[in-house]
Amino acid sequence: MYDASNPGVTLEQTDIKIAANKVQVYYGETHAIKDVNIDIQEKTVTAFIGPSGCGKSTFLRCLNRMNDTIDICRVEGDIHLDGEDIYDKRVDPVQLRAKVGMVFQKPNPFPKSIYDNVAYGPRIHGLARNKGELDEIVEKALRRGAIWDEVKDRLDAPGTGLSGGQQQRLCIARAIATEPEVLLMDEPCSALDPIATAQVEELIDDLRARYSVVIVTHSMQQAARVSQKTAFFHLGNLVEYDDTANIFTNPRDERTESYITGRIG
Amino acid sequence: MTDVTSGANMAPKPKTSLLVQDARTKRRNAAEARFRTYGVVAITIAMLALVGLLSSILYNGSSAFRQTFITLDVYLDPAKLDKDGSGDIAKIAKVTTFGYAPLIKKSFEAEFEKSGIGVDGMKSKDAAKMISKEGPAELRRFVLAHPHMIGETVTFEFLASGRIDGYYKGRVTMKSAEIDKNVSPQQLQLADQLKAAGLLETKWNWGFLTRADASENRPEAAGLGVAILGSFYMMIVVLCLALPIGVATSIYLEEFAPRNWITDVIEVNISNLAAVPSIVFGILGLAIFINFAGLPQSAPIVGGLVLTLMTLPTIIIATRASLKAVPPSIRDAALGVGASKMQAVFHHVLPLAAPGILTGTIIGLAQALGETAPLLLIGMVAFVREFPGAPPEGFFDPAAALPVQVYNWTQRADPAFVERASGAIIVLLVFLLCMNAIAILLRRRFERRW
Ligand SMILES: Nc1ncnc2c1ncn2[C@@H]1O[C@H](COP(=O)(O)OP(=O)(O)OP(=O)(O)O)[C@@H](O)[C@H]1O
Ligand SMILES: [Mg+2]
Numbered sequence: 001m002y003d004a005s006n007p008g009v010t011l012e013q014t015d016i017k018i019a020a021n022k023v024q025v026y027y028g029e030t031h032a033i034k035d036v037n038i039d040i041q042e043k044t045v046t047a048f049i050g051p052s053g054c055g056k057s058t059f060l061r062c063l064n065r066m067n068d069t070i071d072i073c074r075v076e077g078d079i080h081l082d083g084e085d086i087y088d089k090r091v092d093p094v095q096l097r098a099k100v101g102m103v104f105q106k107p108n109p110f111p112k113s114i115y116d117n118v119a120y121g122p123r124i125h126g127l128a129r130n131k132g133e134l135d136e137i138v139e140k141a142l143r144r145g146a147i148w149d150e151v152k153d154r155l156d157a158p159g160t161g162l163s164g165g166q167q168q169r170l171c172i173a174r175a176i177a178t179e180p181e182v183l184l185m186d187e188p189c190s191a192l193d194p195i196a197t198a199q200v201e202e203l204i205d206d207l208r209a210r211y212s213v214v215i216v217t218h219s220m221q222q223a224a225r226v227s228q229k230t231a232f233f234h235l236g237n238l239v240e241y242d243d244t245a246n247i248f249t250n251p252r253d254e255r256t257e258s259y260i261t262g263r264i265g
Numbered sequence: 266m267t268d269v270t271s272g273a274n275m276a277p278k279p280k281t282s283l284l285v286q287d288a289r290t291k292r293r294n295a296a297e298a299r300f301r302t303y304g305v306v307a308i309t310i311a312m313l314a315l316v317g318l319l320s321s322i323l324y325n326g327s328s329a330f331r332q333t334f335i336t337l338d339v340y341l342d343p344a345k346l347d348k349d350g351s352g353d354i355a356k357i358a359k360v361t362t363f364g365y366a367p368l369i370k371k372s373f374e375a376e377f378e379k380s381g382i383g384v385d386g387m388k389s390k391d392a393a394k395m396i397s398k399e400g401p402a403e404l405r406r407f408v409l410a411h412p413h414m415i416g417e418t419v420t421f422e423f424l425a426s427g428r429i430d431g432y433y434k435g436r437v438t439m440k441s442a443e444i445d446k447n448v449s450p451q452q453l454q455l456a457d458q459l460k461a462a463g464l465l466e467t468k469w470n471w472g473f474l475t476r477a478d479a480s481e482n483r484p485e486a487a488g489l490g491v492a493i494l495g496s497f498y499m500m501i502v503v504l505c506l507a508l509p510i511g512v513a514t515s516i517y518l519e520e521f522a523p524r525n526w527i528t529d530v531i532e533v534n535i536s537n538l539a540a541v542p543s544i545v546f547g548i549l550g551l552a553i554f555i556n557f558a559g560l561p562q563s564a565p566i567v568g569g570l571v572l573t574l575m576t577l578p579t580i581i582i583a584t585r586a587s588l589k590a591v592p593p594s595i596r597d598a599a600l601g602v603g604a605s606k607m608q609a610v611f612h613h614v615l616p617l618a619a620p621g622i623l624t625g626t627i628i629g630l631a632q633a634l635g636e637t638a639p640l641l642l643i644g645m646v647a648f649v650r651e652f653p654g655a656p657p658e659g660f661f662d663p664a665a666a667l668p669v670q671v672y673n674w675t676q677r678a679d680p681a682f683v684e685r686a687s688g689a690i691i692v693l694l695v696f697l698l699c700m701n702a703i704a705i706l707l708r709r710r711f712e713r714r715w
Contacts, residue, residue: 069600071524098603108594110613120612121602171598178602 015042017182017212018063023077025058025067032058034236036077040182040229045208047223047244048216050233051259056216057105059233060184063214064100065093081182098125101180103188105216107167109159109174114151117159117170118142121178137177144206145173146199164191172200176207183207185215189222201226220260224248232256322687322694328434329688332470332485333425335396335459337372340418341408347415354412365401365408369393369423382458387451395452397424399479399486424472425465427484427681429456433467436680473688477650478665478673484681487674489689491649495565495664496634496696498653502569502660503576503633508626510573511580518581519588520610539578546575547639555643562644563663565653571643572633579632583625587618620708627704631697637668645669667693 018040025033033055040046040063048056058067065086067073079086086096098121110117118138121127128134138155142148147169151162159170168191175183185204189197204226207213217223223230224244231241232253240247240256251257281287286294343350345367346360373392377383400423408415424430428448431437433456442450459465476488522528550571554560560567591614599609615622640646645666653662665673667689674686 064601066597066600069596094600094603094605097600101603102601104594104597104601106594108592108598110595110598111617120599120604124602124604124608124612174598174602 016040017042017044017082019080019083020059020062021078021080023059023062023075023079025055025062025076026074027058027070028072032236033062036238038231038238038241040212040214042212043208043210044229045204045213045215045227046229046231047227048214048231048233049218049220049223049259050239052218054233055236056233057186060102060186060214060216063182063184064097064102066097066102068093098178099180100182100184101175101178103168103172103175103183103185105186105190107164107171107191109162109167109170111158111160113156114142114159114162114170115155118174118177121174125178127178141173141177142170144176144203145169146196146203147173165193165196168192169196169200172203176203181211183211183213185213187216187218190218197222220248232259234259322690325684326687326689326691329473329684329691330470331434331467332472333430333433333465333467334422335425335429336420336422336464336466337369337376337396338418339368339372339404339421340375341415342368342371343416346408347412352412352415354409357412357415358409360405362401362405365404366393368404369396369400376464380462382455382462384451384454384458387455391449391452392455395426395429395456397426397485398483399424424485425456427679429453429465430467430485431681432456434684436684473685474692477652478648478670479650480648481677481679484677484679484685487682487685489667489670489692491652492665492667492670492689493692494653494659495568495645495649496667498565498656498660498664499569499572499666500630500634501656502566503572503630504626506569506573507576507580507629511577511626511629512584512622514577515581515584515588516610516615519585520606520614535578535581539582542638543575543636544638544642546571547642549574550639551642561661561663563647563649563665564661565664565666566660567643568640568645568664568666569660571639572636575636575639576629576633579629580622580626583628584618584622587621587625588614590621591617616711620711623707623711624704627700627707631700634696634700635668635693637666637672640666640669641672646673648673667696 016039018038020036020038020040023033023036024031036059048060050056061067062075062079063086067075075087081096081100085091110120112120115138118141119128119134122134122137128137139148139152142151147166150166151157151170159167162170168188172185172188189200192200201222204213204215208228215223215226227244229241230244230247232239232247232251232255234255240251240253242252247256248260251260345364347353347357349356370389370393373389377389377392403423404421407419407421426448428437428442428445429452432442432448432453437445437448437453439450439453442448442453456465472486473488474493475490476486477491478488479486518528518531550567554567554570555562560570595613595617596609599613600606604612645664646669647663647665649663649665651663653659653664671686671689671693674682674689
């Protein structure tokens with residue numbers, strides 16, 4: 001198992017954005033996340049990989065307290081964002097989620113116009129003072145979401161009328177429109193064609209200049225391409241967490257090696 | 266063992282033609298055909314029952330919308346109405362309805378003289394009985410409203426009595442008139458003569474919708490006005506109370522309430538409330554709203570409150586179902602961009618659930634509109650002649666309700682009330698149809714927005 005004190009992992013060089021310590025997640029009786037310790041760094045792309053059902057989404061949802069919405073879900077341990085415990089009683093999850101944005105595994109645009117989809121976040125957070133500013137924010141977000149060219153002529157059309165891949169990029173645009181500090185992406189590219197995937201990966205690379213990005217992916221190549229750090233989850237355990245290059249060239253755990261070479265999954 | 270058999274099955278499968286159905290497919294298709302037949306038969310039976318029901322109601326009730334009127338020139342004799350010629354309205358008002366009956370008698374006499382109609386051996390007194398008992402009262406109301414007309418001759422349209430009206434609707438015949446003490450064959454003959462002279466006419470009757478109820482022996486004057494207004498007031502009360510309370514309750518239970526045994530108990534109770542017989546709500550209303558809270562009997566406010574209690578479970582169940590039907594991913598999406606729970610619900614979930622909520626509400630209202638039993642218990646069955654006032658005071662005035670009026674009229678002996686009861690049912694059905702149409706329209710409108 002991954003050990004934070006392992007001298008092979010050097011975390012001190014960059015600032016730590018999110019620090020998770022002994023995190024346990026239970027769904028009723030099911031122990032879905034077992035004792036996970038991980039430090040996610042500022043201005044870094046971190047990839048979560050692992051076989052289906054190993055708890056990647058579950059752990060990701062802990063980072064912006066989306067698990068609060070699941071009644072049977074219980075989170076133990078502590079998670080710090082910029083040194084503050086996000087599970088502290090005083091923390092309002094709404095404020096947290098404005099800082100830690102999320103793109104979900106399944107595209108889930110609002111059944112409203114494309115424009116309103118993107119404008120919703122900035123509106124409720126009061127990021128724009130007038131219509132002109134809002135238009136600007138929406139256009140910028142759609143451009144960065146690599147979907148502007150496809151929708152610029154039909155911003156009033158319903159977001160649900162787009163194709164699956166377009167919807168997912170719309171959701172990405174929606175998430176970055178609120179300027180979060182951390183962006184959590186749960187398999188953002190699973191419904192995208194290679195071109196859109198490349199565009200999203202480019203976007204992720206851009207975002208790294210200012211934010212931390214955590215991306216769950218089933219594609220080893222994608223993890224290798226976009227991330228600087230990779231965490232390998234297996235059956236609720238964080239098996240290995242290291243520089244991406246190390247994970248893919250020189251995994252220390254044999255489960256990691258089996259997974260990335262395609263023997264377990 | 267399975268290995269052995271599966272090994273045996275490895276023998277090459279014989280080639281079959283797609284053009285010939287095998288036994289399995291045939292059986293499957295036969296089952297499907299049978300199922301479809303059952304469906305068609307069931308729908309046919311239902312349609313036949315519906316058509317039978319509707320046509321019988323229409324057949325019996327459509328005549329309630331037509332009424333026989335007799336037009337007469339009435340001389341408003343000052344010697345009878347305003348003896349001292351002062352024109353003082355207080356004195357004129359002293360003349361009772363009975364004082365007006367001779368005027369009508371006189372009109373008939375004048376008419377007989379003028380146009381030469383008349384039946385041998387028939388007195389003008391008997392002819393005057395062809396006019397509804399409501400006739401003199403109407404004449405009096407007219408005079409009190411226009412006292413300056415005294416001394417002049419006015420052309421007045423009277424309701425014909427229920428029997429004369431029945432003669433033109435096939436309810437009364439010459440034969441039945443012979444043994445009926447309320448009508449004589451001579452009167453029917455005279456009616457025919459009046460008709461030939463253009464003084465008697467059976468025509469569309471707005472009075473059925475606008476008049477108040479009338480007593481047992483004047484069915485021709487009975488109308489639904491008070492009942493329609495009473496039902497309308499009650500629907501306003503139900504809508505204003507049940508919709509906000511029901512929707513708020515559902516939103517709280519569905520989106521905010523913690524899942525524990527308390528909410529479970531509440532949930533079970535709401536479902537049970539929906540199944541409670543409506544008369545129980547009537548007893549409850551009687552005990553709480555009338556006996557305890559001291560609200561007036563027969564008042565639309567009490568009826569509305571009782572029907573609200575009855576409608577709430579329906580609205581809550583429908584609203585919760587449509588809230589549940591909104592995909593959770595929408596809530597996640599809203600929360601994910603930093604919306605509060607309340608914002609997620611009001612900006613995204615509620616608009617999506619609105620068509621379902623509206624449908625549920627209107628179905629609940631329609632149920633409430635047709636509900637009779639609880640209203641009987643809170644005194645809405647009383648005979649109400651006076652229209653309730655304008656809201657809000659009108660909510661506390663006595664009123665009737667449509668279904669109760671139907672019930673009331675079916676209890677009366679005079680066969681003329683059968684037609685009126687059926688007519689009232691038609692009115693009720695038309696209102697229900699309108700409400701359903703509104704539900705459909707609203708749903709369309711809301712759905713088109715996405
Ligand atoms: N809402 C839930 N209720 C109960 N159990 C859940 C719930 N969500 C997830 N689980 C369980 O938690 C475990 C981890 O699920 P999770 O969705 O985190 O997997 P994952 O790694 O994201 O898988 P995938 O790659 O297929 O998305 C699974 O065993 C799953 O059955
Ligand atoms: Mg997942």
